[in-house]
Amino acid sequence: MPSADQLNVLLVGHVSLDHREARLLPGGPPRYQIPILLAHQVQKIDVLTSVLNDKELRMDGVRIFNSPTLHDTVFSFSSNDRENEDDRTLVLDSRAADLDVTQLDASSQYDLIIISGIAEEVSLEMVSNLRSLYSQASIVVDAQTFARTVHVGKPAKVKTLDQPILDLLDDLGVVLRGSFVELEDLEHYSYKGLLIRTNRGEDIQVNLERKNRSYTFTKTTEITDSTGSGDIFLVSFMLEYLTTQNIESALEYAFEYTRQFLSIQGIPTVEEAEQVVKSMRGMD
Numbered sequence: 576m577p578s579a580d581q582l583n584v585l586l587v588g589h590v591s592l593d594h595r596e597a598r599l600l601p602g603g604p605p606r607y608q609i610p611i612l613l614a615h616q617v618q619k620i621d622v623l624t625s626v627l628n629d630k631e632l633r634m635d636g637v638r639i640f641n642s643p644t645l646h647d648t649v650f651s652f653s654s655n656d657r658e659n660e661d662d663r664t665l666v667l668d669s670r671a672a673d674l675d676v677t678q679l680d681a682s683s684q685y686d687l688i689i690i691s692g693i694a695e696e697v698s699l700e701m702v703s704n705l706r707s708l709y710s711q712a713s714i715v716v717d718a719q720t721f722a723r724t725v726h727v728g729k730p731a732k733v734k735t736l737d738q739p740i741l742d743l744l745d746d747l748g749v750v751l752r753g754s755f756v757e758l759e760d761l762e763h764y765s766y767k768g769l770l771i772r773t774n775r776g777e778d779i780q781v782n783l784e785r786k787n788r789s790y791t792f793t794k795t796t797e798i799t800d801s802t803g804s805g806d807i808f809l810v811s812f813m814l815e816y817l818t819t820q821n822i823e824s825a826l827e828y829a830f831e832y833t834r835q836f837l838s839i840q841g842i843p844t845v846e847e848a849e850q851v852v853k854s855m856r857g858m859d
Contacts, residue, residue, distance in 0.1 A: 579814050583619040583684060584612055585712075587705070588691040588720075589671050590626050594651040601631070603648070604691035604717070606842050607803035608810045609637055611832075614848035615814050623679060625671035625696065640679050644672035648694050653730070665731040670694050676704050685712045687813055691806060692720030699743055706747045715813050716744060717805065718753025735759055741766055752809050761787050769822075773808065779826055790823070792830045803842065808833040831855060 590603030605622050612620050613636055622632065625642040632639050649668040674696050688705055690697055697720050706714060721740055724732045733756055744751055745766050751758075752771040758764075761772055761782040770782040779790045812829035819825060835851045836843050 576818055576820055577686065578818055579615040579617055582617045582686045582814070582817065584617050584621070585679075585683075585685045585688045585709075586612075586620070586622045586624075586691070587674060587688065587697060588624065588717075589648040589674075589693050589696050590624055590632065591648040591650055591693060594649070594668070599649075601842060602650070602802065603693060604689075604803070604806040605632070607806040608689065608691070609634075610843050610845045610848040611807055611810045612814075613637075613845045614852045617814070621679070621683060621685070623674055623676070625674060627671075638680075642672045642675045642678055647671055648696075650731075666729065667694065667725045667727050667731060670725065670727060671696065673698070674701065676701055676708070679708075681708075685709050687817060688712050688714045689717075689810060689813065690714065690720055691717040691809070693723065694725050695723070699740070702744070702747055702749065706749075713750065713813065713817060714748065715750040715752065715809060717809060718751055718757040719805075722753065722757040733757060738764060741770075744768075750813070752805075752812075754805070771812075773805070779830075781822060781826070783822065788822075790826055792827075804833050804837065807836055807843075828855070 586605045586608055588604045590601065590605050593600050593602040605624055609620060620637045621640060622637060623640045625644045627644060627647050629639045629641045646669040648671045651666045651668055653664040653666060688709060690702065702716065718736055722733050722736055724734065736753065736758060741764055745768055748768060750769040752773065755772060755774045758772045761770055761780045764770065764782065765785065766782055767784060772780040781788045808829045811832040812825050815828040816822065816825035832851060832855060
């Protein structure tokens with residue numbers, strides 16, 4: 576089993592700008608996932624995204640593949656409730672371009688590909704192309720990628736994924752994580768691979784090889800901002816799972832790691848992410 580510092584990781588998805596409380600704040604899954612990956616000292620981080628100015632994403636250890644665009648992806652939050660992502664309403668103000676796999680370095684190899692679409696920028700065909708290009712990689716998809724429907728000027732809508740979409744993802748060997756809104760009870764699905772259904776990080780259902788298991792965790796941290804918690808959970812779970820091959824310990828690690836950030840406002844810094852890693856590894 577590889578250690579985290581041997582992993583080459585590709586992040587796929589839009590970054591965004593979010594109108595909140597009369598402020599325009601940076602958002603989008605890659606912005607939350609990059610600090611976590613850097614804190615775990617993975618070998619390589621590539622990001623496939625689409626943004627007008629990628630300067631602030633560029634840092635040591637991170638390579639950006641930017642699909643040209645005329646607009647940024649911008650959302651307006653119509654609710655100030657930061658404690659529950661599922662209860663908030665997002666209105667799409669503008670949208671960056673669809674992502675283009677041909678932007679990637681053809682010579683690259685990846686151990687882990689994390690796909691977290693937020694504005695229909697990723698297609699099923701693109702997931703299939705990534706599987707063809709990187710046949711040995713573990714590919715994990717956030718269900719939001721295909722559960723969210725967006726139109727400029729209108730609230731984003733979230734649907735429950737149906738079996739035909741899961742069949743396509745299952746055939747591609749995808750690990751799929753979704754919320755209780757995006758996925759039905761896992762007993763309703765037929766899925767050979769790893770399927771994870773989370774309820775705000777507390778109740779977690781796992782399906783592997785069509786066997787269901789349930790876990791319950793208790794948050795003891797006051798929630799300041801839950802935005803990005805699903806992105807942090809996903810990347811921390813996969814890092815631990817790939818290095819241990821133990822689902823239960825990976826879930827426990829991801830839950831505890833994510834919990835540490837619920838009291839932090841906004842995107843965690845690399846230093847904050849590193850401190851959590853150290854504390855959880857008993858290095859304080």
